[in-house]
Amino acid sequence: MLPVYFKNKNACNGFLHNFATYFKTMSTEKNNTAGKKLATKFIHAGAEPDPSTGAIMTPIYQTSTYVQSAPGKNKGFEYARSQNPTRQALENALAIIENGKYGLAFSSGVAATDAVIKLLNPGDEVIAPVDMYGGTYRMFSKIFQKFGIKFIYVDTADTKNIESVVTSKTKLIWIETPTNPLMNITDIAVVAAISKRAGALLCVDNTFASPYLQNPLDLGADIVMHSSTKYLGGHSDVIQGALVMNDQGLREQLYFIQKSCGAVPGPMDCFLVIRGIKTLHVRMKQHCENGNIIANYLRNHPKVEKVYWCGFRDHPGYDTAKRQMRDFGGMMSFTLKDNSIEAAMKVLSSTHLFSLAESLGGVESLINHPASMTHASIPREERIKNGLSDSLIRLSVGIEDAEDLIEDLAMAIG
Numbered sequence: 001m002l003p004v005y006f007k008n009k010n011a012c013n014g015f016l017h018n019f020a021t022y023f024k025t026m027s028t029e030k031n032n033t034a035g036k037k038l039a040t041k042f043i044h045a046g047a048e049p050d051p052s053t054g055a056i057m058t059p060i061y062q063t064s065t066y067v068q069s070a071p072g073k074n075k076g077f078e079y080a081r082s083q084n085p086t087r088q089a090l091e092n093a094l095a096i097i098e099n100g101k102y103g104l105a106f107s108s109g110v111a112a113t114d115a116v117i118k119l120l121n122p123g124d125e126v127i128a129p130v131d132m133y134g135g136t137y138r139m140f141s142k143i144f145q146k147f148g149i150k151f152i153y154v155d156t157a158d159t160k161n162i163e164s165v166v167t168s169k170t171k172l173i174w175i176e177t178p179t180n181p182l183m184n185i186t187d188i189a190v191v192a193a194i195s196k197r198a199g200a201l202l203c204v205d206n207t208f209a210s211p212y213l214q215n216p217l218d219l220g221a222d223i224v225m226h227s228s229t230k231y232l233g234g235h236s237d238v239i240q241g242a243l244v245m246n247d248q249g250l251r252e253q254l255y256f257i258q259k260s261c262g263a264v265p266g267p268m269d270c271f272l273v274i275r276g277i278k279t280l281h282v283r284m285k286q287h288c289e290n291g292n293i294i295a296n297y298l299r300n301h302p303k304v305e306k307v308y309w310c311g312f313r314d315h316p317g318y319d320t321a322k323r324q325m326r327d328f329g330g331m332m333s334f335t336l337k338d339n340s341i342e343a344a345m346k347v348l349s350s351t352h353l354f355s356l357a358e359s360l361g362g363v364e365s366l367i368n369h370p371a372s373m374t375h376a377s378i379p380r381e382e383r384i385k386n387g388l389s390d391s392l393i394r395l396s397v398g399i400e401d402a403e404d405l406i407e408d409l410a411m412a413i414g
Protein backbone atom coordinates (compact mmCIF):
# COMPACT_ATOMS: atom_id res chain seq x y z
CA MET A 1 0.00 0.00 0.00
CA LEU A 2 1.27 3.48 -0.82
CA PRO A 3 1.94 5.88 2.05
CA VAL A 4 -0.69 8.64 2.34
CA TYR A 5 1.62 11.14 0.64
CA PHE A 6 1.62 9.05 -2.52
CA LYS A 7 -1.97 8.62 -3.57
CA ASN A 8 -0.68 9.47 -7.04
CA LYS A 9 1.64 6.71 -8.26
CA ASN A 10 3.70 9.02 -10.51
CA ALA A 11 4.47 11.26 -7.55
CA CYS A 12 5.60 8.16 -5.70
CA ASN A 13 8.00 7.15 -8.48
CA GLY A 14 9.49 10.63 -8.50
CA PHE A 15 9.97 10.46 -4.78
CA LEU A 16 11.62 7.06 -4.96
CA HIS A 17 14.04 8.33 -7.58
CA ASN A 18 15.01 11.19 -5.25
CA PHE A 19 15.26 8.76 -2.38
CA ALA A 20 17.82 6.58 -4.19
CA THR A 21 19.79 9.65 -5.25
CA TYR A 22 19.70 10.86 -1.68
CA PHE A 23 21.22 7.65 -0.32
CA LYS A 24 23.77 7.44 -3.13
CA THR A 25 24.87 10.97 -2.30
CA MET A 26 25.02 10.07 1.35
CA SER A 27 27.30 7.13 0.67
CA THR A 28 29.86 9.01 -1.37
CA GLU A 29 29.93 12.54 0.01
CA LYS A 30 30.43 13.96 3.43
CA ASN A 31 27.39 15.80 4.69
CA ASN A 32 27.62 19.30 6.09
CA THR A 33 29.77 18.22 9.05
CA ALA A 34 33.02 18.25 7.05
CA GLY A 35 35.42 20.70 8.70
CA LYS A 36 33.24 21.13 11.79
CA LYS A 37 34.46 20.74 15.35
CA LEU A 38 34.35 17.40 17.20
CA ALA A 39 31.03 17.64 19.07
CA THR A 40 29.18 18.91 15.99
CA LYS A 41 30.69 16.12 13.93
CA PHE A 42 29.70 13.35 16.33
CA ILE A 43 26.12 14.58 16.61
CA HIS A 44 25.49 15.28 12.93
CA ALA A 45 27.78 12.76 11.18
CA GLY A 46 25.84 11.01 8.43
CA ALA A 47 22.52 12.24 9.76
CA GLU A 48 20.08 13.70 7.26
CA PRO A 49 16.35 13.91 7.89
CA ASP A 50 14.69 10.81 6.42
CA PRO A 51 13.48 11.82 2.94
CA SER A 52 10.13 10.02 3.28
CA THR A 53 8.97 11.54 6.59
CA GLY A 54 11.54 14.06 7.81
CA ALA A 55 12.33 11.79 10.79
CA ILE A 56 15.39 13.26 12.47
CA MET A 57 16.70 9.82 13.47
CA THR A 58 17.72 7.40 10.72
CA PRO A 59 14.92 4.82 10.40
CA ILE A 60 15.63 1.12 10.98
CA TYR A 61 15.14 -0.39 7.52
CA GLN A 62 14.27 -3.87 8.78
CA THR A 63 14.12 -5.56 5.38
CA SER A 64 16.03 -8.35 3.68
CA THR A 65 15.26 -7.31 0.10
CA TYR A 66 13.92 -4.51 -2.10
CA VAL A 67 11.24 -4.77 -4.79
CA GLN A 68 12.51 -4.21 -8.34
CA SER A 69 10.34 -2.74 -11.12
CA ALA A 70 12.01 -5.03 -13.73
CA PRO A 71 14.96 -7.44 -13.48
CA GLY A 72 18.05 -5.37 -12.71
CA LYS A 73 15.97 -2.17 -12.36
CA ASN A 74 16.16 -1.16 -8.72
CA LYS A 75 16.35 1.96 -6.62
CA GLY A 76 19.96 1.54 -5.56
CA PHE A 77 19.19 -1.32 -3.18
CA GLU A 78 19.04 -4.97 -4.24
CA TYR A 79 19.51 -7.24 -1.26
CA ALA A 80 20.27 -6.26 2.33
CA ARG A 81 23.56 -8.16 2.60
CA SER A 82 24.86 -5.79 -0.09
CA GLN A 83 23.07 -2.56 0.82
CA ASN A 84 20.86 -1.29 3.61
CA PRO A 85 19.95 2.41 4.12
CA THR A 86 20.44 2.29 7.91
CA ARG A 87 23.86 0.67 7.47
CA GLN A 88 24.73 3.16 4.77
CA ALA A 89 23.92 6.09 7.08
CA LEU A 90 26.16 4.52 9.76
CA GLU A 91 28.99 3.84 7.30
CA ASN A 92 28.84 7.46 6.21
CA ALA A 93 29.00 8.56 9.84
CA LEU A 94 31.97 6.25 10.52
CA ALA A 95 33.88 7.82 7.62
CA ILE A 96 33.18 11.34 8.87
CA ILE A 97 34.17 10.75 12.50
CA GLU A 98 37.47 9.07 11.50
CA ASN A 99 38.29 11.79 8.91
CA GLY A 100 38.13 9.18 6.15
CA LYS A 101 36.29 8.91 2.85
CA TYR A 102 34.67 5.49 3.23
CA GLY A 103 33.26 3.50 6.14
CA LEU A 104 32.17 -0.14 6.26
CA ALA A 105 30.24 -1.71 9.13
CA PHE A 106 30.60 -5.38 10.11
CA SER A 107 28.75 -7.74 12.40
CA SER A 108 31.57 -7.61 14.99
CA GLY A 109 35.03 -6.19 15.53
CA VAL A 110 36.60 -9.55 14.70
CA ALA A 111 34.57 -9.68 11.46
CA ALA A 112 36.12 -6.33 10.49
CA THR A 113 39.60 -7.71 11.26
CA ASP A 114 38.77 -10.88 9.30
CA ALA A 115 37.91 -8.76 6.23
CA VAL A 116 41.27 -6.96 6.38
CA ILE A 117 43.22 -10.24 6.51
CA LYS A 118 41.20 -11.55 3.54
CA LEU A 119 42.89 -8.86 1.42
CA LEU A 120 46.05 -11.02 1.67
CA ASN A 121 47.33 -14.07 -0.20
CA PRO A 122 49.19 -17.19 0.95
CA GLY A 123 52.87 -16.35 1.39
CA ASP A 124 52.18 -12.75 2.49
CA GLU A 125 53.63 -11.58 5.80
CA VAL A 126 51.92 -9.54 8.51
CA ILE A 127 53.70 -7.74 11.33
CA ALA A 128 51.56 -7.50 14.49
CA PRO A 129 52.04 -6.53 18.16
CA VAL A 130 52.99 -9.03 20.85
CA ASP A 131 50.53 -7.22 23.10
CA MET A 132 47.06 -6.91 21.55
CA TYR A 133 43.48 -8.10 21.96
CA GLY A 134 43.59 -11.89 22.51
CA GLY A 135 40.86 -12.53 19.93
CA THR A 136 42.95 -10.86 17.21
CA TYR A 137 45.92 -13.06 18.15
CA ARG A 138 43.62 -16.12 18.12
CA MET A 139 42.32 -15.31 14.63
CA PHE A 140 45.81 -14.68 13.24
CA SER A 141 47.42 -17.75 14.79
CA LYS A 142 44.57 -20.28 14.75
CA ILE A 143 42.61 -19.36 11.62
CA PHE A 144 44.75 -17.56 9.05
CA GLN A 145 48.19 -19.02 9.70
CA LYS A 146 47.03 -22.36 8.32
CA PHE A 147 46.11 -20.66 5.03
CA GLY A 148 49.77 -19.77 4.53
CA ILE A 149 49.83 -16.21 5.85
CA LYS A 150 52.82 -15.60 8.10
CA PHE A 151 52.36 -13.49 11.24
CA ILE A 152 55.42 -11.98 12.90
CA TYR A 153 54.83 -10.63 16.41
CA VAL A 154 57.05 -7.85 17.76
CA ASP A 155 56.88 -5.18 20.44
CA THR A 156 55.60 -2.42 18.12
CA ALA A 157 56.03 0.25 20.84
CA ASP A 158 59.69 0.25 19.75
CA THR A 159 59.27 0.85 16.02
CA LYS A 160 62.83 -0.37 15.32
CA ASN A 161 61.48 -3.86 16.03
CA ILE A 162 59.08 -3.43 13.11
CA GLU A 163 61.83 -2.20 10.79
CA SER A 164 63.99 -5.18 11.67
CA VAL A 165 61.40 -7.72 10.46
CA VAL A 166 60.04 -5.94 7.35
CA THR A 167 60.71 -7.95 4.17
CA SER A 168 59.56 -7.72 0.56
CA LYS A 169 56.77 -10.11 1.57
CA THR A 170 55.37 -7.75 4.23
CA LYS A 171 51.93 -6.77 2.99
CA LEU A 172 50.28 -5.57 6.21
CA ILE A 173 51.40 -3.97 9.45
CA TRP A 174 48.76 -4.29 12.16
CA ILE A 175 48.99 -2.14 15.27
CA GLU A 176 46.82 -1.51 18.28
CA THR A 177 47.45 1.67 20.28
CA PRO A 178 46.90 1.90 23.21
CA THR A 179 47.14 -1.87 23.48
CA ASN A 180 44.71 -4.15 25.25
CA PRO A 181 45.44 -4.65 28.18
CA LEU A 182 48.90 -3.18 28.87
CA MET A 183 48.25 0.29 27.42
CA ASN A 184 51.44 0.32 25.34
CA ILE A 185 51.68 3.13 22.80
CA THR A 186 52.97 2.86 19.23
CA ASP A 187 53.86 5.93 17.16
CA ILE A 188 51.36 5.73 14.28
CA ALA A 189 53.11 8.29 12.03
CA VAL A 190 56.45 6.47 12.31
CA VAL A 191 54.86 3.10 11.47
CA ALA A 192 52.94 4.70 8.58
CA ALA A 193 56.28 5.85 7.11
CA ILE A 194 57.74 2.33 7.53
CA SER A 195 54.69 0.74 5.85
CA LYS A 196 54.81 3.20 2.92
CA ARG A 197 58.50 2.44 2.33
CA ALA A 198 57.72 -1.29 2.43
CA GLY A 199 54.70 -0.96 0.13
CA ALA A 200 52.55 -2.53 2.85
CA LEU A 201 49.21 -1.45 4.28
CA LEU A 202 48.97 -0.10 7.82
CA CYS A 203 45.82 -0.97 9.77
CA VAL A 204 45.30 0.55 13.23
CA ASP A 205 42.91 -0.99 15.75
CA ASN A 206 41.60 2.26 17.26
CA THR A 207 39.11 0.62 19.64
CA PHE A 208 40.73 1.73 22.91
CA ALA A 209 41.18 5.37 21.86
CA SER A 210 37.94 5.84 19.86
CA PRO A 211 37.79 8.55 17.17
CA TYR A 212 37.31 11.13 19.92
CA LEU A 213 40.88 10.62 21.12
CA GLN A 214 42.79 9.60 18.00
CA ASN A 215 42.40 9.61 14.18
CA PRO A 216 44.99 7.24 12.63
CA LEU A 217 44.16 8.13 9.00
CA ASP A 218 45.36 11.70 9.69
CA LEU A 219 48.69 10.18 10.76
CA GLY A 220 49.14 8.15 7.56
CA ALA A 221 47.37 4.85 8.33
CA ASP A 222 45.56 3.15 5.43
CA ILE A 223 42.76 1.51 7.43
CA VAL A 224 41.24 2.19 10.84
CA MET A 225 39.51 -0.70 12.55
CA HIS A 226 37.07 -0.50 15.48
CA SER A 227 35.24 -2.87 17.69
CA SER A 228 32.14 -0.61 17.62
CA THR A 229 30.88 -2.84 20.43
CA LYS A 230 32.97 -0.63 22.73
CA TYR A 231 33.07 3.20 22.82
CA LEU A 232 31.18 3.80 19.55
CA GLY A 233 28.12 1.88 20.75
CA GLY A 234 28.91 2.94 24.29
CA HIS A 235 26.04 1.23 26.11
CA SER A 236 27.00 -2.48 26.18
CA ASP A 237 24.02 -3.38 24.01
CA VAL A 238 25.48 -4.23 20.62
CA ILE A 239 28.24 -6.27 18.94
CA GLN A 240 29.64 -4.57 15.85
CA GLY A 241 32.82 -3.66 13.96
CA ALA A 242 33.99 -0.96 11.57
CA LEU A 243 36.64 -0.17 8.97
CA VAL A 244 37.39 3.31 7.63
CA MET A 245 39.72 4.15 4.73
CA ASN A 246 40.53 6.86 2.15
CA ASP A 247 41.54 4.82 -0.87
CA GLN A 248 38.66 4.01 -3.22
CA GLY A 249 40.31 0.83 -4.58
CA LEU A 250 40.81 -0.45 -1.05
CA ARG A 251 37.18 0.39 -0.25
CA GLU A 252 36.01 -1.59 -3.29
CA GLN A 253 38.07 -4.65 -2.24
CA LEU A 254 36.83 -4.50 1.34
CA TYR A 255 33.22 -3.94 0.24
CA PHE A 256 33.56 -6.98 -2.05
CA ILE A 257 34.75 -9.04 0.94
CA GLN A 258 31.96 -7.62 3.13
CA LYS A 259 29.20 -8.61 0.71
CA SER A 260 30.82 -11.89 -0.40
CA CYS A 261 31.55 -13.19 3.09
CA GLY A 262 28.42 -11.64 4.58
CA ALA A 263 29.48 -10.51 8.06
CA VAL A 264 27.12 -7.53 7.98
CA PRO A 265 25.36 -5.97 10.97
CA GLY A 266 21.57 -5.86 11.17
CA PRO A 267 19.79 -2.51 10.78
CA MET A 268 18.71 -2.33 14.43
CA ASP A 269 22.33 -2.68 15.53
CA CYS A 270 23.37 0.00 13.01
CA PHE A 271 20.76 2.31 14.50
CA LEU A 272 22.16 1.70 18.00
CA VAL A 273 25.70 2.58 16.89
CA ILE A 274 24.47 5.72 15.06
CA ARG A 275 22.80 6.72 18.32
CA GLY A 276 25.92 5.87 20.35
CA ILE A 277 28.15 8.03 18.15
CA LYS A 278 25.96 11.07 18.86
CA THR A 279 27.11 11.14 22.50
CA LEU A 280 30.66 9.83 22.04
CA HIS A 281 32.28 13.17 22.88
CA VAL A 282 30.36 13.73 26.13
CA ARG A 283 30.94 10.16 27.27
CA MET A 284 34.63 10.22 26.35
CA LYS A 285 35.22 13.47 28.26
CA GLN A 286 33.86 11.80 31.39
CA HIS A 287 35.75 8.53 30.75
CA CYS A 288 38.96 10.58 30.52
CA GLU A 289 38.22 12.61 33.65
CA ASN A 290 37.30 9.53 35.69
CA GLY A 291 40.23 7.57 34.20
CA ASN A 292 42.67 10.22 35.40
CA ILE A 293 41.19 10.20 38.92
CA ILE A 294 41.11 6.38 39.22
CA ALA A 295 44.60 5.85 37.75
CA ASN A 296 46.09 8.30 40.26
CA TYR A 297 44.08 6.82 43.12
CA LEU A 298 45.37 3.32 42.32
CA ARG A 299 48.95 4.54 41.89
CA ASN A 300 48.90 5.94 45.43
CA HIS A 301 47.26 2.86 46.96
CA PRO A 302 49.66 1.04 49.33
CA LYS A 303 48.56 -2.42 48.10
CA VAL A 304 48.94 -1.64 44.39
CA GLU A 305 52.24 -2.52 42.70
CA LYS A 306 51.93 -1.00 39.23
CA VAL A 307 49.31 0.89 37.23
CA TYR A 308 49.35 0.75 33.42
CA TRP A 309 47.78 3.99 32.10
CA CYS A 310 49.23 6.06 29.27
CA GLY A 311 48.42 9.40 30.93
CA PHE A 312 51.24 9.11 33.49
CA ARG A 313 54.19 11.34 32.57
CA ASP A 314 56.59 8.47 33.28
CA HIS A 315 54.70 6.03 30.99
CA PRO A 316 57.23 5.07 28.26
CA GLY A 317 54.73 6.08 25.55
CA TYR A 318 53.56 9.31 27.21
CA ASP A 319 55.16 11.75 24.73
CA THR A 320 53.81 9.82 21.74
CA ALA A 321 50.37 9.49 23.36
CA LYS A 322 50.33 13.23 24.06
CA ARG A 323 51.18 13.94 20.43
CA GLN A 324 48.77 11.55 18.74
CA MET A 325 45.88 11.45 21.22
CA ARG A 326 43.65 14.27 22.53
CA ASP A 327 43.50 12.78 26.06
CA PHE A 328 44.32 9.45 27.72
CA GLY A 329 40.99 7.66 28.14
CA GLY A 330 39.48 5.46 30.82
CA MET A 331 41.19 2.12 30.15
CA MET A 332 43.89 0.91 32.55
CA SER A 333 45.33 -2.21 34.15
CA PHE A 334 47.05 -2.79 37.48
CA THR A 335 48.83 -5.42 39.56
CA LEU A 336 48.83 -5.85 43.33
CA LYS A 337 51.88 -6.00 45.60
CA ASP A 338 50.61 -9.42 46.61
CA ASN A 339 51.20 -10.71 43.08
CA SER A 340 49.22 -13.90 43.63
CA ILE A 341 46.31 -15.00 41.52
CA GLU A 342 44.28 -15.47 44.75
CA ALA A 343 44.69 -11.82 45.75
CA ALA A 344 43.66 -10.70 42.24
CA MET A 345 40.65 -13.04 42.31
CA LYS A 346 39.54 -11.56 45.64
CA VAL A 347 39.51 -8.03 44.19
CA LEU A 348 37.84 -9.22 40.99
CA SER A 349 34.97 -10.79 42.88
CA SER A 350 34.53 -8.07 45.52
CA THR A 351 33.56 -4.97 43.54
CA HIS A 352 29.92 -3.94 43.19
CA LEU A 353 29.92 -0.97 40.83
CA PHE A 354 32.69 -2.41 38.68
CA SER A 355 30.96 -5.44 37.14
CA LEU A 356 33.12 -8.47 36.44
CA ALA A 357 32.68 -8.89 32.69
CA GLU A 358 34.44 -9.00 29.35
CA SER A 359 34.18 -5.96 27.04
CA LEU A 360 34.84 -2.29 27.70
CA GLY A 361 33.86 1.22 26.64
CA GLY A 362 30.31 1.23 28.01
CA VAL A 363 28.89 3.87 30.34
CA GLU A 364 29.16 1.44 33.27
CA SER A 365 32.50 0.46 34.83
CA LEU A 366 33.80 -3.06 34.22
CA ILE A 367 36.57 -5.10 35.85
CA ASN A 368 38.24 -7.95 34.00
CA HIS A 369 40.91 -10.61 34.44
CA PRO A 370 42.73 -10.71 31.06
CA ALA A 371 44.64 -13.94 31.79
CA SER A 372 41.44 -15.99 32.18
CA MET A 373 39.00 -13.85 30.17
CA THR A 374 39.85 -11.58 27.21
CA HIS A 375 43.39 -12.94 26.65
CA ALA A 376 42.95 -16.60 27.63
CA SER A 377 43.60 -17.65 24.02
CA ILE A 378 47.23 -16.47 24.22
CA PRO A 379 49.52 -19.27 25.51
CA ARG A 380 50.58 -18.56 29.13
CA GLU A 381 54.34 -18.46 28.39
CA GLU A 382 53.71 -15.91 25.62
CA ARG A 383 51.54 -13.78 27.91
CA ILE A 384 54.03 -13.78 30.78
CA LYS A 385 56.95 -13.07 28.43
CA ASN A 386 55.10 -10.00 27.15
CA GLY A 387 54.28 -8.67 30.61
CA LEU A 388 50.70 -9.90 30.95
CA SER A 389 50.90 -11.52 34.37
CA ASP A 390 48.33 -13.89 35.90
CA SER A 391 47.41 -11.27 38.49
CA LEU A 392 46.85 -8.36 36.09
CA ILE A 393 43.47 -6.66 36.56
CA ARG A 394 41.98 -4.52 33.79
CA LEU A 395 39.49 -1.71 34.35
CA SER A 396 37.16 -0.03 31.91
CA VAL A 397 36.35 3.08 33.90
CA GLY A 398 32.78 4.17 33.19
CA ILE A 399 31.10 7.54 33.60
CA GLU A 400 29.61 7.11 37.08
CA ASP A 401 30.62 9.50 39.89
CA ALA A 402 34.35 9.01 40.47
CA GLU A 403 33.94 9.13 44.27
CA ASP A 404 31.63 6.10 44.14
CA LEU A 405 34.05 4.22 41.92
CA ILE A 406 36.91 4.91 44.33
CA GLU A 407 34.81 3.74 47.27
CA ASP A 408 34.08 0.49 45.39
CA LEU A 409 37.77 -0.14 44.60
CA ALA A 410 38.86 0.81 48.14
CA MET A 411 36.45 -1.74 49.58
CA ALA A 412 37.54 -4.47 47.13
CA ILE A 413 41.32 -3.92 47.44
CA GLY A 414 40.98 -3.63 51.23
Ligand SMILES: Cc1ncc(COP(=O)(O)O)c(C=O)c1O
Binds near residue numbers: 135
Ligand atom coordinates in the same frame (compact mmCIF):
# COMPACT_ATOMS: atom_id res chain seq x y z
C1 LIG B 1 41.06 -3.87 20.98
C2 LIG B 1 39.99 -4.80 20.47
N1 LIG B 1 39.93 -5.08 19.16
C3 LIG B 1 38.99 -5.92 18.65
C4 LIG B 1 38.06 -6.53 19.48
C5 LIG B 1 37.03 -7.47 18.89
O1 LIG B 1 35.79 -6.86 18.79
P1 LIG B 1 34.38 -7.62 18.92
O2 LIG B 1 34.31 -8.21 20.28
O3 LIG B 1 33.39 -6.53 18.65
O4 LIG B 1 34.37 -8.67 17.85
C6 LIG B 1 38.08 -6.26 20.85
C7 LIG B 1 37.11 -6.91 21.76
O5 LIG B 1 37.26 -6.88 22.96
C8 LIG B 1 39.08 -5.37 21.36
O6 LIG B 1 39.16 -5.10 22.67
